[in-house]
Amino acid sequence: MQIKHALIASALVLTGCVPQSISLAPPPNLYSTGQNFPAEDVPPVLRTTTPRIFYLTDRLSEREGAGAEIYGSMRSEGMAFGTAQVQFGASNWDDLVTRTYVDRGGRISRLDVSGVAEDVQFNPVPLSTLRTDGALIFDPDEEDIYRQEGRAFQAAIRAEILRTGNKRVLLYAHGVGSGFDKSVTTLANLWHFAGRKSIPIVFSWPAGNGGVLGYFRDREAGDFSVFHAKEMLRLLADIPELEDIDIVAHSRGTDVMTKALREQVIFYRGAGKPPKLAMKTGTLILAAADLDTGVVRQRLQAERFSEAFEQINIYINPRDGALRLSSILTNEQRLGAATSESLPPGELARLRKSELVHVIRVENVRGGGHSYFRDNPAVLSDIVLALRTRAFPGGTLRPLELGEDGFWQLHPNYPLERLPDLRVEGSDR
Template identity: 30%
Template sequence: MTRLPMLSVSGLAVLLLLGCASQPRELMPTPALYQSPGGVPLFDLPREARPKPALDLLYVTDRAPESEPESMLPYGQGRARRIAFGAAEVQIGPDLSWEELAEQSRLAQRTRPVQLELGAVRELGVFPEEPYRFEQLPSGQLVPDRAERARHAAARKELQAEVARRLAAAPKKDVLLYVHGFNETFATAAYTAADLCHFLGRESVCAFFTWPASSTGNVLISYTTTTESADYAVEHLKKTLRILGTTPGVERLQLLAHSRGTELMLKAVRELALEAIAAGREPAILYKIDHLVLLSPDIDVEIASQQVTGFLSDPDLVTVWPEARLPRILEGRLTIYASPEDRALLVSKILFRSRHRVGQLRPEDIPPKFQEYLDNIGRVDLISFEGKRTDLFGHSYFTSSPQVSSDLVQMLRYGKRLGEPGRQLRRTGPVTWEFPNGEEGPALADGARRDAPPDAITGPDWHGI
């Protein structure tokens, strides 16, 4: 692979990489609902509308450019004092036509390899370096530097224009944003985003936010570094969500976060909500966040509980609303996937001396009174996966288990609620569900969207995060 020099195009740095030195990775297993024979069609497109096998993803990052000479990745593990964004191509092969890829994507046991490999990465824009400069007036008052604000506004406009360009070609006017966890590189984050985008039918604008999670060195030291890097990235993810959610034409944001990225996501969404509330705006309307999905959350259960119910425990915050009404944060649901078989979370549980990590919760770990409390809030689901471990540490089952990935697709692509055909999990409590061991949920026969929830799971709008 050859690294090309930096170019200047319209005042923006453009980084172009051809090929990639990262190791290819297999496409995730086919979700159960698509598996042949009798599965739901993954794609149903006329020949002229069929895309290329490769996926073109939008990325946003606060990783610093890679400085290691032997690495050919565009961004490394260092923290950048700015946000950059661009386009990342994930190639799918080797040598697969669209027809061959569509066929292999419906097989439980594939007849030929289907590999993901990072292709061209183009950096399209960069926000100013932080902290932004300011001016001091003769009165002593501080005001933002005009030139710095102009550069920020120009970068925001470029990012929103790129989203708008992608929206114009997308069947759904949604943005799907994935945030990764610990021990991930730019390439591996792109691969997971590509997995999800492909099996969600390539219908939305697919994007990933990648932050400087450590992926080398002593695992304990690396994990500690990653924990603080996640805190560092909160402001940048918050800005990203604000820009995406307020882009004209975006109808919904679908947010997914994995492992350590779940705490990063919760903090960013919470801070955004506080901004909106302080301005007297409804967060769900302003930012258009639909579903918020936490996958194998690496969060202490008591901290997560405080994040989820914080608004309810701060009456002074909401007194500005009519009759102290609680503002809505999400249009859809907060869905948590957990597994007691998740061995990767044992490290953080020991390091933080945590009683429970959310990603390891069983239904019986949530006291009945707190389940009832969450049920009264509404729109909160915890789904437990206790089936056979489908990856080495049982930490990536949302892509490695066809049963779990099928449930995720039913929710995000087809709008299915728990308890409906296709998501017939076993209910174990007011807000807890579990997969039937050894069983695959039935596929959605007609691919139709069914939005009305069954009576068993109706409840008030979700008003807390």
């Protein structure tokens, strides 16, 4: 009975690991001079406080009101693609890029989803199959419709490339407990401070299941969504005008994305194509990864997974309470809470040198031990700089310090207690 109660308590903590607010602004000039928000580089058409964030989801749609789309935690066998309008907490563009986000009265600005419009509803999968001359094929009529839906998705992204001149995608996959709106506003925040020089797309899978068993239901929902994530990656890579796809994944979102990416790596390698060129993948960021460290070694490292990326940045926090509980429930070490003792000797150096994998230890976490990638200004700043500059850790653009244990350390010259606590309240429907 004691074990049962412990499991229930653990599940409750894990399902509640997503905070009700997200950070809006890393302090400008965190690492070195000249790293302020690059407002002059933002395309004129994107200089707005109400930008559009694209989404692809396999959450079930729940309609509310005229034309509004609200997605819950139920599964849909067919993907949906559309746009979500986000309202930043500023009255105009100049205020957004020049001022802080807490006014003189101490009130905190908001970052909200103000409208959602679904543009493409994909047919449910799996498609029907037929056996012809000993081969199993999809029903030609259903497959033709599915391809038309894929082309409509690609046409929308191509139109955005033409409208903005941005030829890079910034893709975000959230973790457990996250609602649809929260996933959109988190990506909006990352995309904004990375300079708005990409096309933002959130892959929002059916997380946010409540109750004692919510964490486990979310884990299963993540497995359900791997095929849809893979289809999204395939459709994006097949857009001729698109050059690169950067990916940020958090918590169990890292499992969804790495599974989909791994299958793509194996497919293209088997087809005789270099995975990175075929997939158009750029930087991969895994934050607070709820991944079995042993499984990562056997299913990712053993498949030379990192070959498909410019670099991989893994943010870890050995004191991450949610991942500690996940380790207890699974009886295995989680990657996002790795320590030097949990990795083979010399492995970090080899990964850094030959596979361009950088493991960054987060210290003195504030604003949530599991969601620090958006709540902690220092971590958010390093992610932003990695996306904005394409730089590896340790140089002038990302002046992290390499510790004796082989982990990179965040800005040792900028103590966290000196950083302002700038935060935006996000709404969840």
